[in-house]
Every structure is written in structure tokens, then in C-alpha cells.
Amino acid sequence: MTRTPQDTASILIIDDHPLLRRGVTQLLELEDDLVLAGETGTPEEGLRLAGELDPDLILLDLNMPEMDGIETLTRLRADGFAGRIVMFTVSDHEEDVVAALRAGADGYLLKDMDPDDMVHQLRQAALGRMVISDSLTALLAEALRNQRSQPATPDIHSLTQREREILRELAAGLSNKLIARKLDITEGTVKVHVKHLLKKLNLRSRVEAAVWAVQEGVDK
Numbered sequence: 001m002t003r004t005p006q007d008t009a010s011i012l013i014i015d016d017h018p019l020l021r022r023g024v025t026q027l028l029e030l031e032d033d034l035v036l037a038g039e040t041g042t043p044e045e046g047l048r049l050a051g052e053l054d055p056d057l058i059l060l061d062l063n064m065p066e067m068d069g070i071e072t073l074t075r076l077r078a079d080g081f082a083g084r085i086v087m088f089t090v091s092d093h094e095e096d097v098v099a100a101l102r103a104g105a106d107g108y109l110l111k112d113m114d115p116d117d118m119v120h121q122l123r124q125a126a127l128g129r130m131v132i133s134d135s136l137t138a139l140l141a142e143a144l145r146n147q148r149s150q151p152a153t154p155d156i157h158s159l160t161q162r163e164r165e166i167l168r169e170l171a172a173g174l175s176n177k178l179i180a181r182k183l184d185i186t187e188g189t190v191k192v193h194v195k196h197l198l199k200k201l202n203l204r205s206r207v208e209a210a211v212w213a214v215q216e217g218v219d220k
Contacts, residue, residue: 009126014046
């Protein structure tokens with residue numbers, strides 16, 4: 001079920017740095033609408049807690065011993081965890097950002113961000129929006145240019161009016177559920193439109209479509 005702005009979001013922290021976990025915990029204690037569901041320094045324990053606590057959002061470190069964040073993310077999804085998962089890391093390497101988003105992350109935030117900005121981004125993530133640190137926007141745009149597998153150039157004119165509307169909402173970071181609610185259509189219909197627009201634009205993911213739309217001003 002999609003949350004509304006009035007709801008409280010529960011957050012599970014999976015990070016192997018105790019001071020980082022304590023800092024985020026103290027930050028959440030200052031907010032009425034963000035609460036700590038649990039915290040752990042090991043991915044295996046994180047998998048267990050995710051199943052037991054069923055938090056709204058998981059804040060997941062990328063670089064951890066024994067099991068990295070991408071593998072943990074993959075296992076969380078394989079185990080059926082349907083909540084939001086946001087990578088929280090020091091790495092601003094293109095390959096890490098792209099790998100996380102393609103593995104199903106709902107966001108990618110850098111640990112050096114301002115605390116107030118972090119709280120804002122966590123709220124947006126809990127509401128169903130994709131969140132990415134501002135400093136990574138240019139990097140994602142460059143990754144899109146470098147990694148497009150085929151030479152065909154995306155053409156906005158190949159899309160139907162409804163597909164353009166959905167593309168604009170993708171660029172705004174909305175999930176399928178939020179797009180369906182906003183456009184008063186079913187979530188299944190949104191998925192079909194997303195599949196079609198990706199094929200028409202020769203893009204491989206909704207993240208690439210969102211970045212391209214922002215680049216081209218389609219989100220205006």
C-alpha cells in the first residue's frame with residue numbers, strides 16, 4: 001500500500017560502521033514521521049531483520065565484508081521484500097551507481113550529504129519516489145550516453161500521449177503505484193506503458209528513461 005505524507009515510515013539500517021548507524025539513528029530520533037525499525041552491521045542479520053520487521057524502507061551500505069550491498073539487495077528482493085531499498089554509500093563511481101539501480105535499488109544516496117537533505121530524501125523514498133544525490137545526476141547522464149547498447153537515438157515523437165505522460169512521471173521519480181494513482185489508471189496498465197516506451201526509446205530501464213527525459217527537458 002502506498003504511504004501518504006501523514007504516515008510514519010519505519011527504517012532498517014544495514015551498515016557495518018557502528019558510528020554511522022548511531023548517527024543515522026540519532027537523526028531519525030529528531031523526526032516524528034521517520035522511526036528506526038532496527039539496525040545491524042551484518043548483511044545476514046539484515047536479511048533476517050527485514051523478514052521479521054518488514055520495514056517500509058531499508059538504508060543499505062554498498063561496501064560490506066562477506067556480502068556487498070548489491071548481493072544483499074538481490075537477496076532481499078529474492079526473499080520477497082517489497083519495501084523501498086536505498087543504497088547509502090561513500091562510492092560515487094559510475095559502475096556502482098548503475099549496478100545498484102539496475103539491481104532494483106529505489107535510490108542511491110552519498111554519505112557526505114547534509115543531514116537535512118538526507119531526511120528530505122528519506123521522506124521522498126518512503127513515499128515511493130526514486131531518490132538520487134544531486135551530485136550524481138551528471139554522472140548518470142554520462143553513463144546513459146556511454147552504455148547505450150544500440151546506436152538508435154531515442155525519439156519522443158514515437159511515443160503516444162499517454163506514454164509521454166508516464167515518461168514525465170518517471171522523470172519525477174514516481175513509482176508505478178504513484179503514477180497509476182495520479183493518472184487514474186491501474187498499476188498493470190502503467191507497467192505495460194513503461195515496457196512499450198522503453199522499447200520505443202531503445203532504453204533498458206526506467207532509470208535510463210528518467211535520466212534521458214530530464215536531459216531532453218521532456219519532464220517540463
